[in-house]
Amino acid sequence: MAVYSKVLVGYDGTVESDRALRWAVEEARVRRLDLTVCHCWRWPYPISRVDYDIEPTVKRMGEHLLDQGVSRTQQLAPTVKVHKRLMNGPAYAALMHESSEAELVVVGSHEQDELPVGSTALQLPARSRRPVVVVRRTPSSYExxxxxxxxxxxxxxxxxxxxxxxxxxxxxxxxxxxxxxxxxxxxxxxxxxxxxxxxxxxxxxxxxxxxxxxxxxxxxxxxxxxxxxxxxxxxxxxxxxxxxxxxxxxxxxxxxxxxxxxxxxxxxxxxxxxxxxxxxxxxx
Structure with a gap:
């Protein structure tokens, strides 16, 4: 039987990814697992327009966002062991690659009826072999x-x-x-x-x-x-x-x-x- 050692969360600094981060932190805490915070950066223009002088700056911006996510995690749950993973490429593909040892994967989402077809919140649940939680709003009192x-x-x-x-x-x-x-x-x-x-x-x-x-x-x-x-x-x-x-x-x-x-x-x-x-x- 496979042993899954972590919770994996995608983080990009948006309000939606902060909701996902809070959900993932709680999952890691109650399951007593490590948490891996993943940020996927990519050159935002067609490959034919890659500027190799500016690309390192784009990557550093991704590193800064990732550090933000790790810092936020440590504030929310100081006892959870946190790892960070900076990856390049489409978020759903990077998260799939990183999820082989994950108990579950957590991502944020826009509100209902607002998801674009290529959204990670649609692509990842369709393709991942691990359970994927798409966090849509702050938990209510329904429990x-x-x-x-x-x-x-x-x-x-x-x-x-x-x-x-x-x-x-x-x-x-x-x-x-x-x-x-x-x-x-x-x-x-x-x-x-x-x-x-x-x-x-x-x-x-x-x-x-x-x-x-x-x-x-x-x-x-x-x-x-x-x-x-x-x-x-x-x-x-x-x-x-x-x-x-x-x-x-x-x-x-x-x-x-x-x-x-x-x-x-x-x-x-x-x-x-x-x-x-x-x-x-x-x-x-």
């Missing part, structure tokens, strides 16, 4: 983790992460199954959608089976299950309105396997008002 659970391998990985997160933070947990997904089930199960009561019994049993092992492992976590007669995207976005963190697998029971992220995970990254964690299944 609640919401997790998508549909019985798929990815949702099982999400449940494992969500229960651990709830346990170490002392938060409650809600496992949500938006079961009205006729396009995501095998042909043999389509008949269930002709009878809502039968569908509720079948999907309710699936939800309870998925959550039961984690309730046993984390008895200290106050956990509830919610079976919603909506699509998973709608159900989870509604639940995210009163959560500090929503956790989802890279994809659920949908059939479009060639996509890096499923439609629900992508929608949460784009539209959820709270922080979002994307967790990949081990067989990815």
């Amino acid at each position: 609640r983790v919401v997790v998508g659970a549909d019985g798929s391998p990815a949702s099982d990985a999400a449940l494992a992460f969500a229960f651990e997160e709830a346990a170490i933070r002392g938060w409650s947990l809600q496992a949500v199954y938006g079961c009205w997904e006729p396009g995501a089930v095998a042909e043999s199960e389509l008949a269930l959608f002709a009878d809502k009561e039968t569908l509720k019994r079948s999907c309710g049993a699936r939800l309870e089976r998925a959550v039961a092992p984690w309730r046993d492992k984390y008895p200290q976590v106050s956990a509830e299950t919610s079976l919603i007669m909506e699509g998973s995207r709608t159900a989870l976005l509604e639940a995210s309105q009163t959560a500090d963190l929503i956790v989802a697998g890279d994809r659920g029971t949908g059939k479009v396997s060639q996509l890096l992220l499923g439609a629900t995970s992508s929608a949460l990254l784009q539209h959820a008002p709270c922080s979002v964690a994307i967790v990949h299944s081990t067989d990815r």
Whole structure:
């Protein structure tokens, strides 16, 4: 079994990255792990216009920002061991390269509905093999983790992460199954959608089976299950309105396997008002 020795956070001096830094510091503190603060600098113009006299200045500006992040970390949690890593290139690629020994990766994000397509907050969760937390706003007073659970391998990985997160933070947990997904089930199960009561019994049993092992492992976590007669995207976005963190697998029971992220995970990254964690299944 792999041993992951650190929390990795991307920092660029913005308000959004400061939120990510605060989240990552708390993760490192409660998990008793080192924290690596990473800044990715890059020449901001086309390669054909590289000025080799000015480039060292751009790099030094990156070093200064990184030192700022390390200093901020030491103020927030003096007991956390901090490392710094200055890298060149696109942030998501650099963070992926650095994440092989990370328990999780933390990045900041603009508010919902404002993410550009090439944003690190979209690219990194889609490509990283490690859990990625996209921090969207200062935690509220809900102290609640919401997790998508549909019985798929990815949702099982999400449940494992969500229960651990709830346990170490002392938060409650809600496992949500938006079961009205006729396009995501095998042909043999389509008949269930002709009878809502039968569908509720079948999907309710699936939800309870998925959550039961984690309730046993984390008895200290106050956990509830919610079976919603909506699509998973709608159900989870509604639940995210009163959560500090929503956790989802890279994809659920949908059939479009060639996509890096499923439609629900992508929608949460784009539209959820709270922080979002994307967790990949081990067989990815």
